[in-house]
Amino acid sequence: MVVVRLKPLEEILETLKGFKRVFIFGCELGSSRCKNGGLKEAKNLGEELEKFGFKVTGIRSPGGTCVLERIASPERNLLKEAEESSDVILSLACGAGTQLIAENVDIPVLTGVSTIFIGAERKGKYFDEYCIACGDCIISKTGGICPVARCPKSLTAGPCGGAIDGKCEIDPSMPCIWYTIAQRLEKLNQPDVLLKLKTPMRDYRKSIYPRRFVVED
Ligand code: SF4
Ligand code: SF4
Numbered sequence: 001m002v003v004v005r006l007k008p009l010e011e012i013l014e015t016l017k018g019f020k021r022v023f024i025f026g027c028e029l030g031s032s033r034c035k036n037g038g039l040k041e042a043k044n045l046g047e048e049l050e051k052f053g054f055k056v057t058g059i060r061s062p063g064g065t066c067v068l069e070r071i072a073s074p075e076r077n078l079l080k081e082a083e084e085s086s087d088v089i090l091s092l093a094c095g096a097g098t099q100l101i102a103e104n105v106d107i108p109v110l111t112g113v114s115t116i117f118i119g120a121e122r123k124g125k126y127f128d129e130y131c132i133a134c135g136d137c138i139i140s141k142t143g144g145i146c147p148v149a150r151c152p153k154s155l156t157a158g159p160c161g162g163a164i165d166g167k168c169e170i171d172p173s174m175p176c177i178w179y180t181i182a183q184r185l186e187k188l189n190q191p192d193v194l195l196k197l198k199t200p201m202r203d204y205r206k207s208i209y210p211r212r213f214v215v216e217d
């Protein structure tokens with residue numbers, strides 16, 4: 001999922017200077033899961049903004065603010081609702097959702113969060129970066145574990161050699177992901193997979209921004 005981090009209130013207040021009527025969007029996918037931009041956080045933020053004299057004209061948190069049909073369908077057009085009632089939209093959705101809102105309304109759209117990574121969740125509390133959407137996935141060759149996102153140097157041809165006792169030399173609080181990959185392959189009885197890795201493994205042309213994906217008919 002896409003993980004976001006709510007900005008400090010002071011920063012949000014600074015961004016909102018000069019506006020009065022604020023419509024808040026959250027998102028019930030990633031922003032909600034990491035408890036930094038779902039309906040609950042949007043409501044809390046709304047209450048805080050009211051204390052500072054803003055008029056909160058509406059709070060909506062669809063299940064997927066980055067899906068156009070979920071924020072602007074003929075039956076329920078949240079964007080129109082926001083545009084007609086407010087001076088500004090404050091979005092707690094990820095960067096994709098916020099930009100989608102911005103390109104479909106004629107009032108300013110500001111963000112109240114920073115999008116930080118694509119991660120995996122455990123126990124509704126721990127979120128770890130697992131993927132940087134490199135565009136050329138190689139994890140079939142690395143035991144289902146991504147060294148692009150999970151090695152601080154994004155090494156794809158094996159470890160740097162700096163690990164100590166299986167811990168990463170950049171941050172000893174985490175395992176060297178290549179050590180984890182080797183352990184995993186050994187467990188799967190595929191120890192020779194690493195020996196067959198080729199360099200370079202990734203096609204970097206697939207990482208060029210911005211990318212577009214089209215669903216085939
Ligand atoms: S190899 Fe690329 S696409 Fe696959 S998990 Fe890692 S960053 Fe994501
Ligand atoms: S110790 Fe392992 S995880 Fe850390 S930078 Fe080197 S190869 Fe990457």
